[in-house]
Amino acid sequence: MAEENAPHHTGADRTPNEVIQEYIKYEKIKYYPVELTGEIKVPKLTPNSMIMVKPQLLTGKEALERLGYPVGGLRPDWKEVFLAKMGEILKKYRSVKLFLDICVRCGACTDKCHYYLGTGDPINMPVARQELMRRVYRRYFTVPGRLFGSKFVNGEDLSEELLAIWYTYFYQCSECRRCSVFCPYGIDTAEITMAAREILNSVGIVQKYMHEIIDKAQNIGNNLGMQQNAIVNALEFVQDELIETTGIEDIRIPIDEEGADVLFVTPSADFFASPHIESLYGYAKVFHQAGISWTMSTHASEGGNFGMFVHNYQHMKKINKRIWEAARALKVKRVIGGECGHMWRVLSSFSNTMFGPFDYLDPKYPRPQHICELTLDLLKRGALKIDKSANEEFTVTIHDSCQVARGMEMGGTEFGQFEIPRGVIKGVCEKFVDMPENTIKERTFCCGAGQGLLGDDMLATRVKGAMPRMQAYHYVKRENGVNFLALICAICKAQMSKMLPTYGFDMEEVGGVHQLVGRAIILGAKEGI
Amino acid sequence: MGGIKFIVxxxxxxxxxxxxxxFAAGVFYKVYFEYYKTPQPLKIPQTPQPTDSFxxxxxxxxxxxxxxxxAKGTRLLFAAGWVFHFTxxxxxxxxxxxxIYPVPGVIAALGNASVFIGIVMLLAMVVLVVRRFLEERVQYVTLVADYFVLFLIIAIVCTGIMLRYEPFRPDVTxxxxxxxxLLNPLTPLKLITMEPAHAPSCLLFAVHLGLVCLLLIYFPFSKLxxxxxxxxxxxxxxxxNPRSVRYINPWDKG
Structure with a gap:
């Protein structure tokens, strides 16, 4: 960066980039999980308690260039770029425009955010987070603000300090949309956060974890940056494992097979991360036992789409495109998505807008379809032989992933996204208990690491954000002896398998819904039916 | 005709x-150009959202x-807020x-209870103000503008109630x-020829009406x-229903 050449004075002659780099210098923060009581208490305000969280910046020149963001930190002319970008977003997204306009600061959302509950930092209250942008909006985009300045409208002039606050707190929002359930006008902080992140990107403040992945997914094809042969190797390894553990010779993980009925997409973490891979075994067993011809694709080797996390439509579209290219190239009849939260939101809510109509797919099935929809349908039709006693040792509860729970239909009904995964679990397990009502379904808490906050640099935030879910889990564990937390999201799985040990639970208590399915399926018993 | 009366x-x-x-132009501009005309690129309905228009x-x-x-969240806010808006x-x-002339029976009947309604509304607003003041989290996010609207409406209600009683009571006719x-379309034209409508000679009425006008002017520029x-x-x-019905992004139709 330019720091070496610049004069090392303090004061007015420093470049904006030097000023901001000082503000947002990454520091490792120690974290301490709270004692679990099973109760979620609303904390007292503790101002600035999370202000030291500064995610790492993306500095790789090539990656930034590919993404179309400024190279070399904050642009010298950042204020103009900032306002131009914000103006553009206000013209393109009614959500952002409207939500900045109509909030009455009633306070209904103030105790709803898991990051606020975990940290007590006032700016983690959804309305206060939105106000960060609303202050700029009032100052530069309303008539009174332009005429009379920031004092008159409670606005704020642009400054490097404000930018640093944005960078800190818009990366402490996991865009989980819980606040918007309780908002009388449905104001969705996620939309504001996405806009803020794109504005930060446009001036050259680009968070590393999330954007590195966006870059990999666009240009290599998956979040992990695996080349095609690595994917093939990984999946072949999974197939060998499956054959070995089940003793079934013809159970397969098909790759790039033209003419298969189903193209299956899932987060690339499922290929080898734990406990994700257990669900991959589950999917394969379901397809095998149901006799459905399916394939995975090396071109669309990623279901996840981090492009959704910023209001940069092109990123999301470019990543999503691979799936629909693969679907056409492989001439499949159905596209089915595995266990992943935001992937499902992109697939079900946004894909049809970006790449529809899907008239080349079989109209008999929802397009695209969720693996839980498929599995529950098969279970109901008796197409899978299930031995529930295989899951005897588990008393299961489900963590509704925020992106699945809020805002998408599954199974064609407004509550399908709750009923269908629960239906699958109840179909393969004897004992199922729900966590307290205010922590599940539409009111579910985010795992604490969603939407670009899963990086190790965010651990302090993640531990605090996981608190509400951990309390709820502790409660059902104590009251009902629950010992398995079922998940339907790759990010949840990664986060929870880290958080459970942090909060003193056994890491083995986390797993996917299809992990349970995979255990209970009796393979090869189809003869005679 | 006194000079002061003419000025008033x-x-x-x-x-x-x-x-x-x-008020009318501002709200129209906001709604038409800023809300209606601004495209919404993607479907972002929020659970529990029904799957059909009805x-x-x-x-x-x-x-x-x-x-x-x-109502899913804070009970007190819900109750006070709802009572306030309803009254x-x-x-x-x-x-x-x-x-309206003649006055419909329903409205006339409402008249008998109007002071009571006004007082209930005031009480609800007092709760809303006190809440902003006392509750730590709400206090943190409250701006001067939030108090301004509350107190403006409180002032309107108070003057309204006072107008019902002597010595403030104006001649209702x-x-x-x-x-x-004022409703007569010719009256605004008469303003040019300096023949304004005849306001009741009552100072408090002028204050009440003035505050209402202030609220109307403030309306399109505010959280209202x-x-x-x-x-x-x-x-x-x-x-x-994003899967079954394709939603078109207005700026990306491809």
């Missing part, structure tokens, strides 16, 4: 017309009439009696004559736009 008549009439114009309509009606979303609506309906005259804005809220007004 002139001032009040002009203020009323200006306020109505700013269901969405019902949900929005529940939100608008009974504050269903708000406000009743009082607005009640005021129609100054604009003269009030009605004034509003009917939540009233109309709600209907454009994409998390509430979009049908939850």
């Amino acid at each position: 008549d002139m001032g009040l009439s002009s203020l009323v017309y200006a306020a109505i114009f700013i 269901g969405v309509l019902l949900r929005m009606a529940g939100d608008v009439l009974f504050f269903r979303s708000l 406000f609506l009743l009082l607005l309906i009640r005021h129609l009696r100054y604009f 003269s009030v009605k004559a004034f509003t009917m005259e 736009m939540h009233s109309v804005g709600y209907f454009f809220s994409p998390t509430r007004n979009m049908v939850n």
